[in-house]
Amino acid sequence: MKYSFTVETDKAETIDGALRRVKTRRELSDALGAPTRALREYASDVLRAVASENPELLVDFGDEIVDALDRPEAFTRANILLVLDSFVPRHAIIVSKAIHQLEDCLYDEESKIVRLEAFEVLCHYGATTETRSKTVWNYLSEALRCYHGDPEFTTMLNLLTEMLQGAKVSESVKEGVVRLFLFDAEQGRGILQKRAQQLIAQFPEQQKKVKVEQKAAAAKRAAAAEAARLDDDDFDDLD
Secondary structure (H helix, E strand, O other), X not given: OOOOOOOOOOHHHHHHHHHHOHHXXXXXXXXXXXXXXXXXXXXXXXXXXXXXXXXXXXXXXXXHHHHHHHOOOHHHHHHHHHHHHHHHHHHHHXXXXXXXXXXXXXXXXXXXXXXXXXXXXXXXXXXXXXXXXXXXXXXXXXXXXXXXXOOOHHHHHHHHHHHHOOOOOOHHHHHHHHHHHHHHHHHOOHHXXXXXXXXXXXXXXXXHHHHHHHHHHHHHHHHHHHHHHHHHHHHHHHO
């Protein structure tokens, strides 16, 4: 496809054209798959600006936008994540097509920004329905375990807190949060302990359930250990 812009074209001019003409938006979406990195980055940056003004203009190009998460450069991926985030309030179905790419972005080796933006998109998506909250929790919980104590961990906790404050989070997710953060809430130190306590304090019923289960499990382990000790004593007596 021949484009009406190049990487030398003033971005403000291309943004204005994209806001007014579907032809320009189609060209930009196609350019996300261009063979040159510079053109892909240019197109993604313009589309990010368009999405910030009016994400509705890009809905028809959802497939091309999702596909762009597979581009090798972090700059393009970061811009595309912002575009996808703008789709969440009214067009979350597009984001649902990108779940596996979002999981890959959570562990992006090149860019902390990509990792955090992917986490943010998943949190916003998960806050829309109970079913979606269960879908994203599998990915969020693994990322929280992976980045526990890392510099981006605090930002991830902030994003998770925002998601949990919504009324559309499933009961299983609430319980999962308690299970994940109960140890830090009881045994952690400093700001991490405080944040963990704040997180699980939102769900007193789930906290009570988890503690009862943990107490029962501990008693079962203690009984098994005592039984094993008595067996060893019996063997000693035979000797």
